[in-house]
Amino acid sequence: MNHPASAPPLPRPRGPLSTAVLALLQGSAPGDAPAPADCAPYDEDLQLALYMLYELHYRGFEGVPEELEWDARLLGLRDAIEQRFLDTLREDVPVDGTADAWKALDELQVEPVDGSGSVSHYLRDEARLDQLREYAALRSLYHLKEADPHAWVIPRLRGRAKAAMVAVEFDEFGAGRAEDIHAQLYADLMADLGLDTGYGHYLDSAPAEVLATVNLMSLFGLRRALRAALVGHFAFVEVTSSPASRRIAGALERAGAGPAAVRFYTEHVEADAVHEQVVRHDVVGGLLESEPHLEQDVVFGIRATGHLEDRLGARLLGAWRAGESAALGAL
């Protein structure tokens, strides 16, 4: 069996469910795992268990056989955990037959006058350098996978939506230049801030709210039935990115971060102003032209992403305003 050389180490468990997953990944008996349906869906234990199971589809973990990606027991467990997460999201973000994808996208375009609930406003106006570093470390779980789960949707799209999705992904993956891959620009930013750039390095520090944002894109990316939700997720990210990136670039300049840190965000101001337009007109527009019955799922993807981003924002701002760290333990 193949053992990936550069895969990250397994994380520490956070409860009975993640302990059971960890045991299965290490080839030992899982013990008495609780039924996922009885677990708190947004808590540390379930989110970490799900994160570990999804990671098998990306780069895996050090010492874990690559073949376990398609292990029937692990897939069964993942399905049960995923269902618990998805059911909760469907409850928390109800979308009915009147849902309008264009309206949902327009709502995202409105910039807040009062940015008190916004992480990027806080970073721009108030954050200290150590809080910026913490933000960059915790977000790395997401950004070092940037655009990866979105590539899974490509064979599920057709025509205009597929061509446009690939064009934006091409940009995300550096337009043919390895040094310009957005995940690489993020690693450069981390190095500038004196952080460890290793893939998955900060997993043990990342609270459930961070893991949930990553799990959401893995969930949408892996399930063909949720392809429209994945497109909604992509649209959310591209539409909200430019103005937020400009504020974060300002925060990094103010804090005296290096040029790579500032470049990551200024590149996104301009790139995502374009991506937003392409995703709206051609990815969402093209998908709904060929599969109009998927409009509710596009809206679900947009709103579920906003819902989990809001939860993460509340966690970060709650900790920082109380003078605490938002990470689990020291970075």
Place this chain on the structure above:
Amino acid sequence: MVNSPERPRRARVQRDGPLLVEGPVEVVGEDGEVTVSDRFMVALCTCRRSRTFPWCDTSHRRRERHSGEGGPA
């Protein structure tokens, strides 16, 4: 080739948004300064509010209540 007699370069105009032109694009400013973008698609600012003019930076957007945000993409 994107830009050829058989396949003219496409531009998309919008009332409340940038002019979208298939890249690469060279823009000549009033002062004669040339700016180049080699993106596959270029969003040209038409509201003149962009801080990265001639490129769009989404400054044309309305400002209102908070509606959530993520990170860069």
